[in-house]
Amino acid sequence: MTLRLGDTAPDFQAPTTDGDISFHDWKGDSWVVFFSHPADFTPVCTTELGRASGLNSDFSSRGVKLIALSVDSVEDHHAWAPDIGEVTGSALAFPIVADPDKAVSALYDMIHPGEGDTSTVRSVFFIDPANKVRTILTYPKSVGRNFDEIIRVVDALQATDAHPVATPADWRPGDRVIVPPTMSTEEARTKLSNVEEVKPYLRYADAPA
Ligand code: BEZ
Numbered sequence: 001m002t003l004r005l006g007d008t009a010p011d012f013q014a015p016t017t018d019g020d021i022s023f024h025d026w027k028g029d030s031w032v033v034f035f036s037h038p039a040d041f042t043p044v045c046t047t048e049l050g051r052a053s054g055l056n057s058d059f060s061s062r063g064v065k066l067i068a069l070s071v072d073s074v075e076d077h078h079a080w081a082p083d084i085g086e087v088t089g090s091a092l093a094f095p096i097v098a099d100p101d102k103a104v105s106a107l108y109d110m111i112h113p114g115e116g117d118t119s120t121v122r123s124v125f126f127i128d129p130a131n132k133v134r135t136i137l138t139y140p141k142s143v144g145r146n147f148d149e150i151i152r153v154v155d156a157l158q159a160t161d162a163h164p165v166a167t168p169a170d171w172r173p174g175d176r177v178i179v180p181p182t183m184s185t186e187e188a189r190t191k192l193s194n195v196e197e198v199k200p201y202l203r204y205a206d207a208p209a
């Protein structure tokens with residue numbers, strides 16, 4: 001199944017390191033970052049799960065729950081998890097879905113056979129409180145993800161949901177924002193502060209409080 005932005009994130013039932021879950025019930029009305037990794041007991045994945053665990057409180061403070069997945073069994077996940085804390089200094093802080101029959105991976109199109117074998121690639125789904133898929137990232141198995149960027153995307157999604165703005169390249173909270181093309185400069189001046197027209201199509205404004 002190919003998921004696109006705006007689609008409803010498919011529900012599923014699966015075993016995880018925190019017990020069996022029904023995904024939508026587990027998620028509730030939180031944001032979720034759902035990310036797959038190729039396999040347990042692998043080096044890049046160990047660093048990623050440790051980094052994500054170390055940032056768990058930064059995700060929670062933004063109303064985001066983390067959940068990972070690989071096609072290994074829950075027994076393997078449990079056997080591997082202590083290594084994550086030992087190696088990275090951050091104990092596993094969120095559930096890992098076990099998907100040995102690849103049912104969830106198929107639902108989310110996380111297996112790309114051109115990437116070497118039939119394990120999952122490094123997919124990331126940002127899912128909003130209404131269960132809509134809002135951003136999808138896909139990395140090859142050989143490239144570990146940047147979790148600061150994943151937090152930055154959450155910040156940008158939440159800022160652009162809360163205010164009628166867009167965010168420029170490399171935007172960080174507090175940086176100037178962009179007036180979207182759908183809003184005239186006149187309207188922007190009534191809704192946003194310090195609007196600057198660099199080009200008729202490129203207008204900056206202060207970040208709304
Ligand atoms: C890793 O997590 O280290 C890894 C997994 C599959 C292929 C390459 C690296």
